[in-house]
Amino acid sequence: MVKVLISDKLSPAAIAIFKERGVEVDVKTGLTPAELRAIIGGYDGLAIRSATKVTKEVLDVATNLKVIGRAGIGVDNVDVKSATSRGVVVMNTPFGNAITTAEHAIALMFALARQLPEASASTKAGKWEKNRFMGVELTAKTLGLIGCGNIGSIVADRAVGLKMKVLAYDPYLTEARAVQLGVEKAELDTVLAKADFITIHTPLTDATRNILSREAIAKTKKGVRIVNCARGGLLDEVALYDALVSGHVAGAALDVFEVEPATDSPLFALENVIATPHLGAATTEAQENVALQVAEQISDFLLTGSVSNALNMPSVSAEEAPRLRPYMELCRLLGAFAGQLTQAKDGVIKRVLIEYEGAAAALNHRPLTAAALAGLLGPVMEGVNMVSAPVFARDHGIEVAEGSNERVGDYQSLVRISVTSGADTRAVTGTLIGNGKPRLVEIKGIKVEADFAPHMLYVTNKDKPGFIGRFGMLLADAGVNIATFHLGRAAEGEDAICLVSTDGTTPDAVLAQVRALPLVMQATTLTF
Numbered sequence: 418m419v420k421v422l423i424s425d426k427l428s429p430a431a432i433a434i435f436k437e438r439g440v441e442v443d444v445k446t447g448l449t450p451a452e453l454r455a456i457i458g459g460y461d462g463l464a465i466r467s468a469t470k471v472t473k474e475v476l477d478v479a480t481n482l483k484v485i486g487r488a489g490i491g492v493d494n495v496d497v498k499s500a501t502s503r504g505v506v507v508m509n510t511p512f513g514n515a516i517t518t519a520e521h522a523i524a525l526m527f528a529l530a531r532q533l534p535e536a537s538a539s540t541k542a543g544k545w546e547k548n549r550f551m552g553v554e555l556t557a558k559t560l561g562l563i564g565c566g567n568i569g570s571i572v573a574d575r576a577v578g579l580k581m582k583v584l585a586y587d588p589y590l591t592e593a594r595a596v597q598l599g600v601e602k603a604e605l606d607t608v609l610a611k612a613d614f615i616t617i618h619t620p621l622t623d624a625t626r627n628i629l630s631r632e633a634i635a636k637t638k639k640g641v642r643i644v645n646c647a648r649g650g651l652l653d654e655v656a657l658y659d660a661l662v663s664g665h666v667a668g669a670a671l672d673v674f675e676v677e678p679a680t681d682s683p684l685f686a687l688e689n690v691i692a693t694p695h696l697g698a699a700t701t702e703a704q705e706n707v708a709l710q711v712a713e714q715i716s717d718f719l720l721t722g723s724v725s726n727a728l729n730m731p732s733v734s735a736e737e738a739p740r741l742r743p744y745m746e747l748c749r750l751l752g753a754f755a756g757q758l759t760q761a762k763d764g765v766i767k768r769v770l771i772e773y774e775g776a777a778a779a780l781n782h783r784p785l786t787a788a789a790l791a792g793l794l795g796p797v798m799e800g801v802n803m804v805s806a807p808v809f810a811r812d813h814g815i816e817v818a819e820g821s822n823e824r825v826g827d828y829q830s831l832v833r834i835s836v837t838s839g840a841d842t843r844a845v846t847g848t849l850i851g852n853g854k855p856r857l858v859e860i861k862g863i864k865v866e867a868d869f870a871p872h873m874l875y876v877t878n879k880d881k882p883g884f885i886g887r888f889g890m891l892l893a894d895a896g897v898n899i900a901t902f903h904l905g906r907a908a909e910g911e912d913a914i915c916l917v918s919t920d921g922t923t924p925d926a927v928l929a930q931v932r933a934l935p936l937v938m939q940a941t942t943l944t945f
């Protein structure tokens with residue numbers, strides 16, 4: 418039974434889903450990093466919000482972990498790079514809390530415009546300061562959006578409904594989408610110069626860190642009000658403090674802080690600052706949405722192999738997962754065959770071409786290619802899987818290409834992997850037979866019909882009388898039992914191949930004797 422740890426406060430809806438799907442689930446919140454490291458090795462899945470920090474140190478001891486599911490959007494509390502190199506899928510729930518967070522940004526904008534928290538506190542203190550709290554209207558004001566993705570576009574939609582003019586700075590926003598949203602696409606400097614309110618909705622990346630820097634804040638319109646409901650670190654808190662004190666910025670509403678939990682900040686002493694404790698996603702509806710989604714996504718992945726909303730792996734829908742699974746296995750085995758042949762020769766892979774023919778041409782190729790790369794790179798990288806293999810290939814300059822052809826030849830479906838290393842290119846081709854069983858049908862252009870087996874011996878030789886008898890006797894004398902024996906040749910008297918499955922490994926000394934047989938060009942043991 419697969420086992421999942423929920424290490425942050427999640428709606429009980431998540432536990433119900435896991436149990437319903439037959440996944441064993443433990444809920445342990447508030448763990449220290451050391452406590453998490455001590456237990457994480459026992460889990461296949463980890464469901465988190467923002468409190469759990471999934472660091473490299475945690476991942477290093479997460480020996481069974483296959484998937485991390487973030488019930489929410491931002492994954493800045495997960496070391497995605499380390500997770501990827503360890504083959505752990507990282508998923509989020511990109512839409513479940515977007516409306517709620519957009520509503521929080523709008524709520525903060527209203528709260529700033531009418532100084533609601535201060536007015537409420539003063540009234541409750543019995544002061545009735547009617548003249549102190551003079552507000553501003555939102556109608557006809559300019560809202561500057563920085564980031565117009567899921568949340569930003571919902572904020573834009575609501576702001577347009579409030580009769581605001583919306584300027585959006587987002588390098589990835591197309592003109593067509595801007596028109597559809599009723600916003601004007603603008604450069605950052607224009608947004609800074611013209612906006613009465615600015616709200617940030619970008620992820621925190623190297624490009625967005627400090628996007629509202631001291632210099633940027635200096636370019637804003639005097640009296641601007643700023644909302645940050647995205648991530649701490651997107652604005653310079655010290656510069657913001659100075660601009661609030663000088664009166665250049667009329668108010669700021671912050672849900673997120675550079676250091677969280679933020680229990681102490683000079684900003685808290687300012688009347689014109691509203692602060693909430695990272696509450697953007699905190700509604701019953703959003704928490705139920707993200708908890709349900711993350712539990713479904715983690716269960717689906719662990720139980721069926723379907724992948725949704727992963728940041729480091731191509732998606733595989735629940736519908737296509739059963740169809741893709743035998744092909745993924747075929748691709749992995751073909752990759753492993755080609756990888757072991759390459760390793761036995763010159764070793765350094767330069768280029769991989771994966772071709773899909775017949776029925777395979779119509780499939781979702783990204784997960785299949787990832788599976789082929791995982792098999793191929795197995796001999797060079799311990800523990801490589803579909804998550805880590807494409808990244809490893811990219812980082813090591815291995816060129817990966819795909820081809821497809823719907824034409825059906827001798828086989829309904831074919832996958833061919835051609836690997837170039839040094840001056841050589843080696844191709845292995847396979848198909849699925851009967852109930853989805855992988856079969857090798859061609860090696861280096863020579864036809865063969867062979868199943869994959871845990872232990873194999875692959876020999877290339879000259880097609881001349883004398884090899885097969887000597888080879889069989891040698892294995893028999895060494896006590897290596899042959900399970901299956903397959904032969905193929907390019908043409909009479911030319912290059913031939915012999916693929917044998919054995920009941921156990923062939924010792925290195927026996928392999929050396931095979932290599933020394935007359936007519937043998939090369940011999941390699943293979944394991945699958």
Ligand SMILES: NC(=O)C1=CN([C@@H]2O[C@H](COP(=O)(O)OP(=O)(O)OC[C@H]3O[C@@H](n4cnc5c(N)ncnc54)[C@H](O)[C@@H]3O)[C@@H](O)[C@H]2O)C=CC1
Nearest residue numbers: 490491564565566567568587589618619620646647697698
């Ligand atoms: N306060 C809270 O509780 C919550 C905060 N968030 C945060 O809200 C932020 C936005 O989330 P989503 O809208 O779902 O993300 P998204 O990925 O849908 O949208 C982000 C947008 O930022 C744009 N962008 C990227 N780099 C940019 C740059 N250099 N300059 C301007 N725009 C840039 C992207 O093109 C994209 O359109 C994230 O930081 C997320 O972590 C999300 C949910 C809850």
Ligand SMILES: O=C(O)CCC(=O)C(=O)O
Nearest residue numbers: 466467488489490491698
């Ligand atoms: O889980 C939370 O409360 C925070 C949500 C959030 O920041 C996100 O989804 O990115």
